[in-house]
Amino acid sequence: MSDAANTELDALVIGAGFAGLYQLLCLRDRLGLSVKVLEAGGGVGGTWYWNRYPGARCDSESHVYWYTFSEELMREWEWSERYPGQAEIMRYLNFVADKFDLKRDIQFNSRVTSAQYHEATNRWQVRTEDGQTFIAKFLVTAVGCLSTANVPAIPGLQNFKGDWYHTGQWPHEGVDFTGKRVGMIGTGSTGIQAAPVIAARAAHLTVFQRTANYSVPARNVPLTAEFKKYVKQHAGDIRATTHQTYNGMGFKVDDRKAVETPPEERETIYEAAWERGGLQFRASFQDMLVSKEANDTAADFIKRKIRSIVRDPKTAAILSDIDHPYAAKRPPIDTDYFETYNRPNVSLVDVRATPIERFSAAGICTSEAEYPVDIIVFATGFDAMTGPLLRMNIRGRGSVALKDVWEAGPRNYLGLQIAGFPNLFTITGPGSPSVLCNMPVAIEQHADWITDCIKFIRAKGLERIEARPEAVDRWVEEVNDVANKTLLPLATHSWYLGANIPGKPRVFMPYAGGMIRYREICQTVAAQDYEGFALS
Ligand code: NAP
Numbered sequence: 227m228s229d230a231a232n233t234e235l236d237a238l239v240i241g242a243g244f245a246g247l248y249q250l251l252c253l254r255d256r257l258g259l260s261v262k263v264l265e266a267g268g269g270v271g272g273t274w275y276w277n278r279y280p281g282a283r284c285d286s287e288s289h290v291y292w293y294t295f296s297e298e299l300m301r302e303w304e305w306s307e308r309y310p311g312q313a314e315i316m317r318y319l320n321f322v323a324d325k326f327d328l329k330r331d332i333q334f335n336s337r338v339t340s341a342q343y344h345e346a347t348n349r350w351q352v353r354t355e356d357g358q359t360f361i362a363k364f365l366v367t368a369v370g371c372l373s374t375a376n377v378p379a380i381p382g383l384q385n386f387k388g389d390w391y392h393t394g395q396w397p398h399e400g401v402d403f404t405g406k407r408v409g410m411i412g413t414g415s416t417g418i419q420a421a422p423v424i425a426a427r428a429a430h431l432t433v434f435q436r437t438a439n440y441s442v443p444a445r446n447v448p449l450t451a452e453f454k455k456y457v458k459q460h461a462g463d464i465r466a467t468t469h470q471t472y473n474g475m476g477f478k479v480d481d482r483k484a485v486e487t488p489p490e491e492r493e494t495i496y497e498a499a500w501e502r503g504g505l506q507f508r509a510s511f512q513d514m515l516v517s518k519e520a521n522d523t524a525a526d527f528i529k530r531k532i533r534s535i536v537r538d539p540k541t542a543a544i545l546s547d548i549d550h551p552y553a554a555k556r557p558p559i560d561t562d563y564f565e566t567y568n569r570p571n572v573s574l575v576d577v578r579a580t581p582i583e584r585f586s587a588a589g590i591c592t593s594e595a596e597y598p599v600d601i602i603v604f605a606t607g608f609d610a611m612t613g614p615l616l617r618m619n620i621r622g623r624g625s626v627a628l629k630d631v632w633e634a635g636p637r638n639y640l641g642l643q644i645a646g647f648p649n650l651f652t653i654t655g656p657g658s659p660s661v662l663c664n665m666p667v668a669i670e671q672h673a674d675w676i677t678d679c680i681k682f683i684r685a686k687g688l689e690r691i692e693a694r695p696e697a698v699d700r701w702v703e704e705v706n707d708v709a710n711k712t713l714l715p716l717a718t719h720s721w722y723l724g725a726n727i728p729g730k731p732r733v734f735m736p737y738a739g740g741m742i743r744y745r746e747i748c749q750t751v752a753a754q755d756y757e758g759f760a761l762s
Contacts, residue, residue: 237680238352238362239263240341240618242332243272245368245653245669247319248293251326252677253366257684263328263368264354266337270323273370274315278400279393279416279605280423282312283446285505285559286664289457290468290476291315293322295670300461304454309446309504309559340619341365343647348689350649363689364680367615368653368669371661374613376606376727378411382585390602393420401601403427409590409597411582412605413439415558420605422566430571432597434590436578437719438548440528444559445503472740473659474667477506484511484520496527508553515712521551528552535564542567544576554717556661610721611656611735612636622647635724635733639693639701639758640748642672648692651676656735657705661722663741671741675748679756690762697758708739 236259239246246263247270254261267275274282284291288305302325303318310318323329337355344351350365375394377383383390391401393416408424410417411434418441425431457464468474484492492511499507513520529546536542545564566572580594589599609617612632620628623646631637631646638644641658642651653672654660660668683691709715714722715734724730737744751757 233262233358233360234349235260235262235360235362237261237364237366238350238360239366239368240338240352241265241272241368241370241373242267242270242323242334243274243368243370244293244319244666245370245673246272246332246366247323247326247328248295248669249366249368249653249673249676250328250331251295252673253364253680254331255326256677257681259680261331262360262362263332264336264338264352264360265332265334268334269316270319270329270332271316272368273372273394274312274319276373276375276394276396277416278312278396278398279391279420279603280401280403280427281419281421281561282393282396282416283419283444284310284315285415285444286666287476287504288449289453289464290474290664290667292318292666293670294461294465294468294666295674297461297465299325300465301458304458305449307446307448309444338618340621341650342621342625343623343650345623348648364649364651366651366653366676367618367655369614369618371611371614371654372608374609374617375604376609376613377604378606379728380582380584382591385587386585386589386602387587388589388600388602390604392604392606393417394608403601405429406600407589407598408432408601408603409434409599410603410605411577411590412607413437414605414607415556416607417605418558418560418563420603421572422560422562424603425566425569425572428571428601430573431566432573432575432590432599434575434577434582434592435544436581437550438545439555439558440525440548440552441558441560441563442500442505442507442528443503444561445501446561468664468667469745470742472742473662474664474741475505475509477509479509479512481512483513483517484523485513485517487511492523493527496524500527500531504559505557508557515551515553515714518551518713518716521553521713524552532564536567538567541574544574550717550720551713554713554715555720555722607721607726609727609730610724611660612724612730613727615652615655620647620650622650633731635731636735637698637702639697640744640751641701641737642675642748643691643693643759645693645695645698648690651679657701657737659737659739659741659744662736662738667741671745671748675752678752682752682756683761686761688761690760691756692760694758694760700758704739705737706734708737708743709734712738714738
């Protein structure tokens with residue numbers, strides 16, 4: 227610990243997105259701790275700082291995609307559209323950071339490269355890429371679930387003469403597609419948002435699709451003055467609703483069952499949901515994610531929609547040849563995605579049938595043909611959930627590496643703490659509802675719980691909290707049990723299972739029991755003096 231820049235803190239937070247900003251506010255302003263945030267980016271924003279790709283927009287509706295800890299803040303801020311776009315979310319997070327004077331305790335351009343727990347001192351020693359060292363009693367990771375970009379290891383990229391970009395590391399100055407031939411790989415939420423915007427500017431867009439995907443229209447619109455007024459007047463009610471819904475959204479899943487609804491009525495319900503747009507489509511019936519028979523009715527409806535929108539039958543067939551249940555992978559919502567394939571400057575390549583084998587100097591080579599392009603866009607996703615934690619080289623008691631403890635998949639208690647890693651908290655870690663929930667709702671619950679926990683530890687004159695191994699075993703079982711009651715594990719190639727990263731263990735990572743149940747469990751654990759944790 228000899229570095230000149232040694233700084234001793236009560237708590238160190240890694241990441242200045244939604245989670246890190248709120249955690250800083252809680253620990254600094256509510257508990258009066260000395261806190262610093264280390265952030266790899268040059269500003270606040272987390273996922274929204276990096277994901278500046280064309281069309282980047284949130285799929286939660288704006289009136290629930292924000293902090294709710296302050297009704298004053300909810301009344302002060304006004305969203306302009308039904309779904310907030312990337313630039314507006316960045317303005318919001320900067321507004322929050324400035325309003326609560328958070329930036330003075332954030333060190334930007336500081337990527338954490340290691341975090342080591344020292345048993346003798348009960349302190350975490352954290353190092354950054356530029357060689358600085360920080361010492362803290364409590365360490366909180368607020369690194370997001372989707373922040374480690376996945377550029378597939380397809381040979382030959384170094385030979386490609388054009389430019390290439392990953393959507394999750396998009397240049398701040400933007401990319402000019404005018405007159406360019408663009409090849410975009412990936413048709414997840416990102417590719418589905420980016421394709422229409424790129425196609426509108428590029429000379430030609432070729433989309434390389436491996437797994438066909440569902441998408442429902444977002445139906446984004448500017449918010450009316452009336453709706454904005456309603457949101458201001460009902461800030462408290464909106465907050466309450468997000469605490470009463472399964473996934474922290476502003477809408478409830480309908481009580482009716484698809485399998486018990488007559489086909490004509492079901493069709494009318496799906497049609498109305500399609501017209502209304504958004505993630506609410508999956509709330510049309512309560513059995514959609516637990517019964518394959520029910521899910522098939524939604525899947526069939528969307529596949530028919532795709533075939534009715536896309537005029538070229540061959541393209542329509544490739545797009546609608548979807549092999550997993552609807553919403554078993556994260557369901558995208560879009561603006562004119564399938565319509566984009568009707569443009570004369572857009573074509574689709576089925577890389578399940580003809581895989582990408584390599585990149586050449588001129589472009590992308592499949593098993594069948596070479597596609598010359600000027601720009602390659604990788605909309606190929608992330609090493610999700612565990613990736614951002616494992617790349618920080620975290621070592622706990624006895625210098626044991628997190629990557630060894632999680633060799634067969636993530637194991638923790640409540641998604642919040644890992645046995646053998648005292649005083650380390652992970653916000654929206656694997657084993658928490660995180661990506662299955664409206665993120666700010668999950669984040670506020672975690673940060674509040676961590677804050678209360680640290681307050682408790684200090685009030686009792688304690689120094690250390692650590693998940694007990696038997697509590698971890700129980701929690702891993704719970705995470706598996708609740709996932710297995712749903713259709714989610716049936717999408718065997720999904721990033722929820724780590725299946726998008728070669729060699730990654732196949733474990734269903736998020737907690738699928740719903741935010742209400744999760745919140746109750748966390749509250750009970752806290753009320754029972756942190757049952758399942760060792761305190762000393
Ligand atoms: P993703 O869902 O993991 O999609 C990646 C795409 O790249 C998939 O189509 C995948 O095909 C393809 N791919 C990956 N490696 C490939 C390879 N070697 N060859 C060919 N294709 C390859 O990633 P994402 O679209 O960035 O989305 C990730 C998550 O971020 C979303 O699920 C969502 O949670 C979040 N997100 C949200 C929004 C929003 O709020 N609106 C927007 C964007 C992202 P396979 O399916 O065959 O693996």
